[in-house]
Amino acid sequence: MKGLAARRRRPLATVVLLLMALVVTGAAYAVAAPTFANASTTAAGDVQRGRDLFVASCASCHGAQATGTRAAPSLVGVGAAAVDFQVSTGRMPLANTAPQAPRKPTEFTQQDVADLSAYVASLGPGPAIPEDQYLNLKTDDESLAKGAELFRVNCAMCHNVVGAGGALTRGKYAPPLEGVTPKQMYEAMVTGPQSMPVFNDANLSPTDKQDVISYLKYLEEQPSPGGFSLGSLGPVSEALFAWAFGIVVLIGAAVWLTAKSS
Amino acid sequence: MSQTTTPNTAAGGVADFLDTRLGASKAVRGLSRKLFPDHWSFMLGEIALYSFIVLLLSGTFLTLFFVPSMGMTTYEGAYAPLNNVPMSEAYASTLRLSFDIRGGLLMRQVHHWAALLFIASMTVHMFRVFFTGAFRKPRELNWMIGSVLALLGLGAGFSGYSLPDDLLSGNGLRIIDGVIKSIPVVGTYLSFFLFDGEFPGESIIPRLYIVHVLLIPGLILALVGAHLGLVFWQKHTQYPGPGRTNQNVVGFPLLPVYAAKAGGFFFVVFGIMALFGSFVSINSVWNYGPYDPSPISAGTQPDWYILFIDGALRLMPGWEWTVAGFTISFNILIPGLILPGLMTGILIAWPFLESWASGDRREHHVLDRPRNVPVRTAAGVAAIVFYTVLALAATNDLLATHLGLSINDITWTLRFTAILGPPIAFWITKRICLGLQRHDRELALHGRETGRIVRTADGEYFEVHEPLNEYDRWLLVQHDARRPIELPPDVDENGVARPGARKDRIRQKLSRWFYEDRIEPLTPSELAASHAEHEHALEAGEGEERPVVTTGR
Numbered sequence: 001m002k003g004l005a006a007r008r009r010r011p012l013a014t015v016v017l018l019l020m021a022l023v024v025t026g027a028a029y030a031v032a033a034p035t036f037a038n039a040s041t042t043a044a045g046d047v048q049r050g051r052d053l054f055v056a057s058c059a060s061c062h063g064a065q066a067t068g069t070r071a072a073p074s075l076v077g078v079g080a081a082a083v084d085f086q087v088s089t090g091r092m093p094l095a096n097t098a099p100q101a102p103r104k105p106t107e108f109t110q111q112d113v114a115d116l117s118a119y120v121a122s123l124g125p126g127p128a129i130p131e132d133q134y135l136n137l138k139t140d141d142e143s144l145a146k147g148a149e150l151f152r153v154n155c156a157m158c159h160n161v162v163g164a165g166g167a168l169t170r171g172k173y174a175p176p177l178e179g180v181t182p183k184q185m186y187e188a189m190v191t192g193p194q195s196m197p198v199f200n201d202a203n204l205s206p207t208d209k210q211d212v213i214s215y216l217k218y219l220e221e222q223p224s225p226g227g228f229s230l231g232s233l234g235p236v237s238e239a240l241f242a243w244a245f246g247i248v249v250l251i252g253a254a255v256w257l258t259a260k261s262s
Numbered sequence: 263m264s265q266t267t268t269p270n271t272a273a274g275g276v277a278d279f280l281d282t283r284l285g286a287s288k289a290v291r292g293l294s295r296k297l298f299p300d301h302w303s304f305m306l307g308e309i310a311l312y313s314f315i316v317l318l319l320s321g322t323f324l325t326l327f328f329v330p331s332m333g334m335t336t337y338e339g340a341y342a343p344l345n346n347v348p349m350s351e352a353y354a355s356t357l358r359l360s361f362d363i364r365g366g367l368l369m370r371q372v373h374h375w376a377a378l379l380f381i382a383s384m385t386v387h388m389f390r391v392f393f394t395g396a397f398r399k400p401r402e403l404n405w406m407i408g409s410v411l412a413l414l415g416l417g418a419g420f421s422g423y424s425l426p427d428d429l430l431s432g433n434g435l436r437i438i439d440g441v442i443k444s445i446p447v448v449g450t451y452l453s454f455f456l457f458d459g460e461f462p463g464e465s466i467i468p469r470l471y472i473v474h475v476l477l478i479p480g481l482i483l484a485l486v487g488a489h490l491g492l493v494f495w496q497k498h499t500q501y502p503g504p505g506r507t508n509q510n511v512v513g514f515p516l517l518p519v520y521a522a523k524a525g526g527f528f529f530v531v532f533g534i535m536a537l538f539g540s541f542v543s544i545n546s547v548w549n550y551g552p553y554d555p556s557p558i559s560a561g562t563q564p565d566w567y568i569l570f571i572d573g574a575l576r577l578m579p580g581w582e583w584t585v586a587g588f589t590i591s592f593n594i595l596i597p598g599l600i601l602p603g604l605m606t607g608i609l610i611a612w613p614f615l616e617s618w619a620s621g622d623r624r625e626h627h628v629l630d631r632p633r634n635v636p637v638r639t640a641a642g643v644a645a646i647v648f649y650t651v652l653a654l655a656a657t658n659d660l661l662a663t664h665l666g667l668s669i670n671d672i673t674w675t676l677r678f679t680a681i682l683g684p685p686i687a688f689w690i691t692k693r694i695c696l697g698l699q700r701h702d703r704e705l706a707l708h709g710r711e712t713g714r715i716v717r718t719a720d721g722e723y724f725e726v727h728e729p730l731n732e733y734d735r736w737l738l739v740q741h742d743a744r745r746p747i748e749l750p751p752d753v754d755e756n757g758v759a760r761p762g763a764r765k766d767r768i769r770q771k772l773s774r775w776f777y778e779d780r781i782e783p784l785t786p787s788e789l790a791a792s793h794a795e796h797e798h799a800l801e802a803g804e805g806e807e808r809p810v811v812t813t814g815r
């Protein structure tokens with residue numbers, strides 16, 4: 001009889017175990033998820049060294065004079081900000097053909113990036129590396145509110161309201177913005193990588209950009225007020241949770257209650 | 263309690279008072295003898311009921327603080343990124359509920375989780391009723407009440423989702439506005455009527471509020487009453503088993519066992535929703551900002567139960583016709599109205615469709631095993647597949663980013679899956695059901711395989727089969743045969759067309775579709791014969807035969 005009773009209890013035990021396993025994995029992931037070092041200190045770039053690096057790593061696609069080839073566009077006039085963004089986020093050098101260059105850990109040191117940027121900047125005028133003063137995070141309510149509104153109006157349609165990322169056509173996507181440094185954020189706005197539009201200073205003033213960055217960093221640093229955020233993906237992850245956990249646990253409870261006691 | 267003895271406790275006094283005036287003890291005795299079958303799947307409806315109670319309780323708390331108005335104000339409170347931002351009263355009060363009122367966020371989250379689980383448990387409950395044939399005569403009416411409850415659940419959920427007046431709810435309303443406007447001729451008028459002017463207007467939140475807290479909960483309450491009343495009146499169905507017939511109900515009496523279990527279960531359900539509300543964030547309205555018609559967020563989706571409409575809208579090709587200067591937007595009309603209407607129609611009409619096809623007018627209180635009604639089971643699975651594919655389509659952008667696929671490919675794949683998936687699921691399910699029935703038949707005839715191989719004196723090998731006990735066998739042989747109806751010929755012997763012959767031809771077709779492919783259940787004589795044969799086989803070591811299978815083609 002005891003054995004029988006134990007067997008009847010087992011379905012619920014499985015459910016509970018499953019739940020626990022999922023919670024533990026989730027928590028472990030949250031702890032172990034990759035974080036990116038904040039690399040906002042700018043080192044002065046060395047144009048000559050930059051040219052050498054460029055010839056070694058980039059010229060095969062962008063051409064020896066950086067004037068572009070069939071494989072890649074010209075970099076004349078893209079500015080230091082574009083190079084800094086593309087190389088520090090690991091997008092360049094492009095590894096393989098995908099719908100879009102993915103973010104990945106960069107192989108270059110900060111000095112390398114600075115040198116490459118200085119070299120490309122020397123080819124023609126373009127957006128410069130943002131000044132540090134615009135990269136300080138603001139914490140006053142007014143700036144945060146402004147940043148939040150600007151982000152909703154200008155960016156949320158691609159990046160989602162909390163910067164969780166979103167899909168574009170044909171495998172392209174607006175990436176999630178968690179872990180992106182303020183400098184990279186600023187550079188993304190001024191250079192408009194790939195499918196992203198350029199937000200020049202006439203569209204969004206430097207202080208506006210600073211507000212947007214401050215808001216994004218605020219979201220990243222604040223704990224989720226309501227508990228587990230389920231990836232901030234909105235109703236779909238809630239739906240999944242309601243079915244995969246809620247209904248399963250509720251039915252588990254019903255099975256447990258109606259199992260005859262022996 | 264009789265009238266001659268005087269009760270000597272206070273409770274006894276009250277009981278006696280009620281009894282002598284209302285005859286309460288008779289009612290209680292009757293009630294407590296009411297029997298409830300004990301099976302987990304009979305508790306699914308209870309989950310829905312209890313979630314509804316949780317909704318009423320948490321919702322009442324929300325009404326104390328929620329301000330159903332679209333008048334402009336500014337939020338002043340603890341959430342920094344929205345502090346001093348102009349917005350509607352509705353949104354500001356939802357933010358206050360979330361950040362500035364003790365327990366407010368918990369109540370909001372409990373309310374919303376309960377809403378998702380309310381509709382999900384109704385759905386699972388409906389599956390149980392469908393696949394076991396519990397909707398058959400005399401319970402068709404209760405099936406219809408249930409369907410209306412499910413629709414009201416969707417209405418309650420959608421109206422609630424729209425109340426906070428954040429970007430997400432505004433986007434949802436904008437889609438509804440679009441769907442209404444796609445109705446030819448009257449669409450724009452209806453939209454202006456609903457929103458009291460051009461979208462979004464200033465009236466929709468107060469209007470939806472009354473719908474959400476009064477109209478729909480009231481209707482749900484009344485219909486739940488009718489629903490449960492009918493369950494009481496008609497008594498529960500029960501799963502087939504030895505000693506269970508169309509004339510009895512086997513189970514626990516309401517008092518004390520069932521009441522204790524049900525009462526305990528309410529607290530389990532409440533507890534699970536409270537846990538969810540405490541630990542898992544839902545509808546973080548502060549992220550979305552106040553509603554403003556210009557922005558829209560990536561990953562904007564409705565709550566799960568509306569996903570299928572959103573998905574249908576995403577899958578539909580952009581067909582638009584211009585007829586006599588009027589644009590007819592089939593791209594919205596079909597997925598937004600016609601398709602959900604059709605799905606609802608089939609849902610409500612199913613019991614009648616089935617009894618029309620089977621010609622079965624008897625009452626049924628013993629449930630079907632899903633395998634014994636292959637076409638119904640297969641149709642149910644096909645419907646679930648269709649619904650799920652549509653719901654998945656609403657998540658195409660998230661599928662694209664999280665699986666690293668192209669959204670265009672996903673959309674095309676799901677278009678084909680929506681059309682081909684249900685028939686394939688239908689075919690597979692039907693085959694599985696027939697296979698299971700065949701297996702049951704074999705089991706009833708020959709018993710369980712024991713794995714024991716016996717060698718006869720002549721050197722032949724055979725496996726010993728252990729016959730089932732009578733209880734187990736009962737389950738396998740209790741069901742009736744179902745065959746297509748045979749209708750009289752279209753014309754009588756004088757060549758005169760029979761009235762209604764055309765309608766009958768459709769009915770005949772439907773009936774064939776339902777019941778043509780089937781495994782005939784065992785008859786008592788077959789069983790008896792098999793017993794004799796079995797004994798014989800044990801002695802002579804004869805092989806088994808395949809059971810008789812009747813198929814249409």
Ligand code: HEM
Nearest residue numbers: 318321322324325328374377418419422423425475479545
């Ligand atoms: C019939 C089942 C019901 C369902 C499915 C349902 C669903 C919902 C949903 C999904 C929301 C959005 C809430 C949010 O995320 O903040 C909501 C809000 C709300 N509900 Fe319900 N509800 C139901 C019954 C009730 C009842 C009975 C009441 C009151 C007596 C009520 C009062 C409210 C109020 C005041 C809000 C707005 C407050 C807010 O958004 O924070 N609801 N409801």
